[in-house]
Amino acid sequence: MSRRIVLAPDSFKGTASAADAAAALAAGWARTAPDDEVLARPMADGGEGTVDALAAADPAAERMPVRVTGPDGRPVDTSWLRLTGADGERLGVVELASASGITLLDPLQPLDAHTIGFGEAIAAALDAGVDRLLLAIGGSASTDGGLGALTALGARATDASGQPVAPGNRGLGDLDAIELSGLRPLPPGGAVILSDVTNPLLGPAGAAAVFGPQKGADADTVALMDAHLARFVRVLRHGFEAADAPRPAPAPETPGAGAAGGAGYGLLAWGATAVSGAAAVAEAIGLAAAIDRADVVVTGEGRFDGQSEAGKVPSEVRATALAAGVPVALVAGAIAAETGDFVASVSLTDLAGSGDEAMARTLHWLEEAGARLAGEVAAG
Structure with missing residues (x-):
C-alpha cells in the first residue's frame, strides 16, 4: 500500500546540505519502498542553508x-x-x-x-x-x-x-x-x-x-x-x-x-x-500542510543532542508532526539525547561504524539510513 512520506531534514553541517540530505534519504527510501510517494521539504533554522x-x-x-x-x-x-x-x-x-x-x-x-x-x-x-x-x-x-x-x-x-x-x-x-x-x-x-x-x-x-x-x-x-x-x-x-x-x-x-x-x-x-x-522556515515552505497529508515524516541533523530541543529543526518538525498525529522518525550523524518521541531513529555513526566514515561519505550513509527507515516503518 502506497504511503506519503515527507522528508524534512536540516543540513548535516559541513558534509551535506539539507536538499542533498533529503535527496539521499529519498533514494534510499525508494530502494525499499518504491511505491511510496516521497515529498522533500528541506529545512533550516536560520543558519547556513x-x-x-x-x-x-x-x-x-x-x-x-x-x-x-x-x-x-x-x-x-x-x-x-x-x-x-x-x-x-x-x-x-x-x-x-x-x-x-x-x-x-x-x-x-x-x-x-x-x-x-x-x-x-x-x-x-x-x-x-x-x-x-x-x-x-x-x-x-x-x-x-x-x-x-x-x-x-x-x-x-x-x-x-x-x-x-x-x-x-x-x-x-x-x-x-x-x-x-x-x-x-x-x-x-x-x-x-x-x-x-x-x-x-x-x-x-x-x-x-x-x-x-x-x-x-x-x-x-x-x-x-x-x-x-x-x-x-x-x-x-x-x-x-x-x-x-x-x-x-x-x-x-x-x-x-x-x-x-x-x-x-x-x-x-x-x-x-x-x-x-x-518555525519561520517551516511556515515559509508550507511544512504543516505537507505533513498534514503525510503518513510518515523523517527529519534529521548532523548531531542530535540536548541543544536540539532548543528550537532546532528536528524539534520543530517533530512538534508539527505530533500535532498532526503523524509519526516522525529521526536521522542524525550522531545521537546523544533521548529519542523517545520518534518512532524510529538512525545514527549515521552507528550505521557506518565510525564518525569519520559517516562524515567522509555522509550522502551514502544517508541513503542507507533512508532504506533502513523505510523497512522499519513498513514493519510497523
Whole structure:
C-alpha cells in the first residue's frame, strides 16, 4: 500500500546540505519502498542553508547576485533571495553566513572579523524595493555586535577624535559615539530575524563567552570582546537618546541578542523582531500542510543532542508532526539525547561504524539510513 512520506531534514553541517540530505534519504527510501510517494521539504533554522531551503520550496524564487565586503575586507560574491508571498508581498531573504560567515575566513579573526557585508546585502534588498525582510543570522565569523551591518545601513560609529572606528570587535573598544540619523528605515513590512539562538549579548552566556572560542578567541580575548560589547551597549544607548528615538535601545539581556556574535542585538536596534528560525522556515515552505497529508515524516541533523530541543529543526518538525498525529522518525550523524518521541531513529555513526566514515561519505550513509527507515516503518 502506497504511503506519503515527507522528508524534512536540516543540513548535516559541513558534509551535506539539507536538499542533498533529503535527496539521499529519498533514494534510499525508494530502494525499499518504491511505491511510496516521497515529498522533500528541506529545512533550516536560520543558519547556513536557509536561502537554499526557501529556494527549493519555491520554483519562482530568484537569487539576486550582489558583491559585498567579506568579514576580512576581501570582496565576496553572494546573493540574496527574492520571493513573492501569497498576497503578492515582495520578500527578501538575506543570509549572514554567505556574506559575513565563518566559512569565508582562513585563518579566523576573532577581533577583526565584521558584518559589513551582511549589511551591504540587506541594503541591496532594500534598494530592490522589498516589502519585508527575513534575516538568517547563523554561521557568523565575527563578534562585532552587528555594528558592521548597521554602518553599512547608514549609521556612523566614531572614536573620541570623531574618526570612524575600525571594523570588528576591536573597533568597539574605541567607540565613543554612534550617529543614527542616517540609518535606513526598515521596509514597510519590517524585518524578521531568523535564529535558533536565545543567548543574551553579554556575560557568561553571551556572544563572546559562548561563541567566541568557535571563532578563534582564547580566554583573554573572550574577556576583551565581552568588555568591548558592553561599551557598544553604553554608546548605543546614548545614540538612541541623542536621536530622541521613539523607542529605547534594546536591552542586552533580550533573548537572541547574542546570536551571531551580537548581530542579533544590532538588528534589534535597527527595529527588527526575532523569531524561531526553524518555525519561520517551516511556515515559509508550507511544512504543516505537507505533513498534514503525510503518513510518515523523517527529519534529521548532523548531531542530535540536548541543544536540539532548543528550537532546532528536528524539534520543530517533530512538534508539527505530533500535532498532526503523524509519526516522525529521526536521522542524525550522531545521537546523544533521548529519542523517545520518534518512532524510529538512525545514527549515521552507528550505521557506518565510525564518525569519520559517516562524515567522509555522509550522502551514502544517508541513503542507507533512508532504506533502513523505510523497512522499519513498513514493519510497523
